Structure formats: structure tokens, C-alpha cells
Amino acid sequence: MNVARAILARDKHLIPTAWLKRADGEWEFHGLQPPEDDADKAAMAYLLEHAVRRTGATAIIHTAESWVGSVESLKKGLRASESPDRREAILVTVATRAGDIQTLASIFHKNLLGQVRFEPVIEGGAVRGSAGSFFAPILRVWAEENRRQPPV
Numbered sequence: 001m002n003v004a005r006a007i008l009a010r011d012k013h014l015i016p017t018a019w020l021k022r023a024d025g026e027w028e029f030h031g032l033q034p035p036e037d038d039a040d041k042a043a044m045a046y047l048l049e050h051a052v053r054r055t056g057a058t059a060i061i062h063t064a065e066s067w068v069g070s071v072e073s074l075k076k077g078l079r080a081s082e083s084p085d086r087r088e089a090i091l092v093t094v095a096t097r098a099g100d101i102q103t104l105a106s107i108f109h110k111n112l113l114g115q116v117r118f119e120p121v122i123e124g125g126a127v128r129g130s131a132g133s134f135f136a137p138i139l140r141v142w143a144e145e146n147r148r149q150p151p152v
Helices: 002-011 038-055 071-075 127-134 136-148
Strands: 017-021 027-031 059-068 087-096 101-110 116-123
Touching (some): 002 116, 038 136
Antiparallel strands (some): 017 059
């Protein structure tokens, strides 16, 4: 999260990234195209699913900018991007083959000069559900692998 915050503060934007922990223990970096819509997000999830399958990855760290909506807006069926009280955040999600998913969120605000101010980091919470749906294809790959051979 600290690295992502520093990049956003310096560059004023943050491209989505993924680090895969390959089966050999090494880490593989993926710079990703920022998604414009749900189709782009699905394509990104598909690419990561296949990278996990290809590398035998046992963990992934995904970092991206995102909209975060209030619980009240989500209960009304609004997507975070449609919420009138939406806020921008950095999301850093770690998922493992063992099925663990942890998301950290850092809400941020940009002023007219582009300077970034960060709120304290939030752990888990409402952002966890959105992480689960994005990572569903990867979790399915790992579930298949775990049925064949449980993780160590």
C-alpha cells in the first residue's frame, strides 16, 4: 500500500498491477491496462486467470484505483461508480491458493492542483465482496488444483 500511495502521489494516477507468486517461488509482474468498463474488467480477470494457470501461481497481489460507494448506496443496488457519495480509493488485494483474500483500501482526494491527500487505510470491510467477484476465476483455478493436490 505504501508503494502504491507513493506512485499515486507522484504520478497522479496508478495503473493496475498484479504480482504472481509462481510455483517456483519467484514473483512475476504484470502491468495491466486500466479498465474502461465491465468488459475490460472481465478481460483482465481472464488474463490473470490464465497467468495463474500457466505459472502455477500460489498467490497474487493486485493493486488498482477504484470507486468505493457507501453501504447505503450498495443496499439500494447502486454500483460504487454510480453512487452519489462515491470516493476514489487504492485497493490492494492479496489472494492465496489456500483461499485467503485480504483487501486494503486507501481513500484519497485530489485537489485542483492534482495534489493527493490520503485517508487512513481500511482493512477488509465492504471492499472485500468486490475483490471476491473479481478474483472468482482465479479462485476457481485454485479450487480445481486443490482438489487434485491440496496446498502445502
